[in-house]
Amino acid sequence: MHDYAAPLRDMHFILRELAGQDAVSALQGFEDATPDVVEAILDEAGKFAAGVLGPINARGDVQGCRLDADGRVVTPDGWKEAWDRFVEAGWTGLSLPLEFGGQGLPKLVSTPVWEMWFATNMAFAMLPQLNVGQAEALLIAASDELKQTWLPKVVSGEWGSTMNLTEPQAGSDLAATRTRAEPAPDGSFRLFGQKIFISYGEHELTSNIVHLVLARLPDAPAGVKGLSLFLVPKFLLDADGNPGAKNDVRCIAIEHKLGIHGSPTCTMSYGDAGDAGGAVGWLVGGPNRGLETMFIMMNEARFGVGVQGAGLGERAYQLALGYARERVQGRDAITGEAGQPILHHPDVKRMLLSMRARVMAMRALLYTAAGWFDFAEHHPDAALAAKCRRYVDLLMPVAKGWCTEVGQQVCSDAIQVFGGMGFVEETGIAQFARDARIITIYEGTTGIQANDLIGRKILRESGETLRELIADLHATAATLREEAELGSLADGFADSIIAVERAAEWVLANGKERFAEVLAGAVPFLHLLGITCGAWQMARVALAARRRLAAGQGDPVYLASLVELARFYIASFGPQAAACSQAVREAGGPLIRFDAAAF
């Protein structure tokens, strides 16, 4: 299998030309993120990904994890060494505050780094991803005492992190959560209950594991407004702050899954030891405010899962390209020449180009959104910061929902390029498709993302931010039109924008009286907005490439290829926007009328 090569050229192009790297590094607190530093970080990350994480990815898939009779979870060979090196290099705290031992770098810089981790070893990278999400939640919601006690070692990666939401009867519906927390006289709590699907719920990679657990206080109101969040460690700390007595929490089972075998998915039992009297925990944030806090962690995780889509897609693309360059088969359809690699066949080139175009579109949207994150939190211009926050909020479900769906398709296409060899597990490409199958499900399914988009992000504010976005899309189309070379791109892109407008009008007009029909179109709407935002970013890629070509800056072959890539994206995927738009507007009626008894 070909080694991973970090797509540094594409990454830097997007960071600089599309995502506002210069503006981000001009923000207060980010002055250290100079172009040289960013380049050095991405270089190092690329080496680490290719040299440390990639080589153990297939082994993690084959070996998987196992639960010993004594309740220990054994991770694949090499996991422990890789984790120690990861921690030693300080990667966990890359974007976390200096105050707690992090490096305080912008999200714009950490995002391509995460892409590399996910590309080379998603099952492994889920572990540090949990640390970052948990740190963000603790930073915002935890008391100073909890922060001082737990954060430094969560940031450093000395301890692991988990998030505990799901229970057998409470999957997408957290209102059904039953785990309960009883107050203890010393201000701590005792937790009782079972959580399922807990990634890295138990392992021996770290000397302690910090669980964040959703549970109900006595007399808590029903539903999601009665959920509180608790920090529950695997080991309680001794007087010196080191892991001491075992807490009353254990892993009672791990799942046998389609993919991400290297990541143990645990069923965790809290407070089932009988005499021990419950798992000791502390309240994070206010009582009954657990969901809010969990959503901080979850939103972080959702963006990260979107990045998984791009990362897995990139790696699958690289592997397919490597195969297509080496595998000789058939004759050239035009010249009849034999002995050509399959990349020469127009349909194989189509598959690879559509993989590359979609990965580039996802990456451009994700990095641009990472820049919005940074501006939202740090830009001195309050109006601009507020606009970036609105865009982040509106497009978070798209970044998660669309990039995961597309990432999955790209991984499946990679198998197709390999043909029969792709179906043989030893080839290694099937793993990417199996791993990728979870990303449209966890951290909120595509359906949940789409409902969030339609309900909370569009209808609740009567489409205000969406209209603001549409105006920006039109502005990009107008700029395209000014470039003689890019006029035809502008037409294709404009069709997608119109498709969004028509669907948005329909959604806003029918959001009240025909809400069920609107929800039936939520996923097609999410795809529509994703495709169009992808087209937007590819239009920006083309504009930036033309600008640099005109200025005589950079490799002209590369820059010209980016223009063709954008044209290909908009010709291949752009027209699907109109198709999704029509489905949004027309498929809900028959769907509602279809009698469920007739299924």
Added chain:
Amino acid sequence: MHDYAAPLRDMHFILRELAGQDAVSALQGFEDATPDVVEAILDEAGKFAAGVLGPINARGDVQGCRLDADGRVVTPDGWKEAWDRFVEAGWTGLSLPLEFGGQGLPKLVSTPVWEMWFATNMAFAMLPQLNVGQAEALLIAASDELKQTWLPKVVSGEWGSTMNLTEPQAGSDLAATRTRAEPAPDGSFRLFGQKIFISYGEHELTSNIVHLVLARLPDAPAGVKGLSLFLVPKFLLDADGNPGAKNDVRCIAIEHKLGIHGSPTCTMSYGDAGDAGGAVGWLVGGPNRGLETMFIMMNEARFGVGVQGAGLGERAYQLALGYARERVQGRDAITGEAGQPILHHPDVKRMLLSMRARVMAMRALLYTAAGWFDFAEHHPDAALAAKCRRYVDLLMPVAKGWCTEVGQQVCSDAIQVFGGMGFVEETGIAQFARDARIITIYEGTTGIQANDLIGRKILRESGETLRELIADLHATAATLREEAELGSLADGFADSIIAVERAAEWVLANGKERFAEVLAGAVPFLHLLGITCGAWQMARVALAARRRLAAGQGDPVYLASLVELARFYIASFGPQAAACSQAVREAGGPLIRFDAAAF
């Protein structure tokens, strides 16, 4: 897991209303296929599928096959018993001639039966599928002596069958075949070479295995025109025609695959025993005419693989529906009511309805095509028979290519309905997606099907049959328009037809000068034609349902649901036709211009 329930109501509706069951049973030789007989056969097949094949499907996936040190391939527990019962019931010969022990039933009747086998246990059903394909090839090409010797036990299933095309360097490109055949003085041949990816190449389910092997005679011309076909048994026959001495052929490895674990995928070695002097075989058909004959078997298999798409999709749909009816989660988006199964959520209903609609569209197209097969071979009206042959030829790559792509999507959607549980292997739904991943690859990838469609089926005859088909599509749209209730359906369907026309015009206009661009659009064109043929069939479903409603025949709830199903299909999937059409016409340019060095 819910037991399989053969979708008899849908099957009979399509057979009678769309696929011409009455006309087929009026054909000479098919008089026995009365409605009662067909109903009894489908009933029995449904019971066999649900009762015998379904229950061992998951076990086959978990156990898989293994190759013993002594070269024996061990199939999963229950495989042998199921096969014995399958043979005893005479299912193998359902559509094969009475003369050789078959039942001589039309393809129209065997097709739904195959759908049931594939739905419940695709890995198992690949075995009898090979017998049927091989029998068809021997019937057409083998000498009388070979037929008398081998056919009866291939038809009965007492012996197994294989097809041996692929070699490590010769996958899609059979021209690169190296296996050679040397003539022996007695008129037989000795084969030497290695074949890979041979389904059921070795096993102990049958007392003999009959291999059909592509190989080169000495002095054969290079390329595909130098391939001959040989019948090579596992055991040579003794004087009584029973399996005797072991032939010089053996399985040297089996693959570890993403899916269809119950089906052993073998590397077969011919003539490597040294002293034995090669594997004994007999020429089937003329020298250097092997590919032609193999294509008989392959065309049969391609249609069957299309049926796999529908079968896997149906079963995945049933399982997802069963889960969605039982899993309680969340509140009703409209009423706020709790305690509802997830089927109540509009997006879950959307997923299930889109699964059901696509399965119905595939089934309708496949059964209709099965009817064309029967008419092509048996109809007394030569013009009609010739037209049906043209349609079969034109649409075979669509039946294979489109139904497999759609079947895969449906199986993936089923996982999505299960959410997190879908990713857990024990749930059982992931197997269907893993099994389905091969169907767009084997028997010619989607790309190969699409090239066949564009090159051999459209350009070679300047689009003649395609134009004939388009006229039929317009006629159906016109009939829709005459039904006041179905007018809006007609508009949606007409858009798809126009999309086909525009793409076809472009392909025909550019097939010479811009052939590479045309080939780059081959797969989108295949999707376009598939979607539109699906819409055609769903339009016919709606028309037939309206007819029966108007006549007061049948269950009005069911019939009304079919009309809504057709509307949903055309609103959800119809608009993708225009998107594919645009991609065909516009994406090839940038694709060709994109410099492959810039990948």
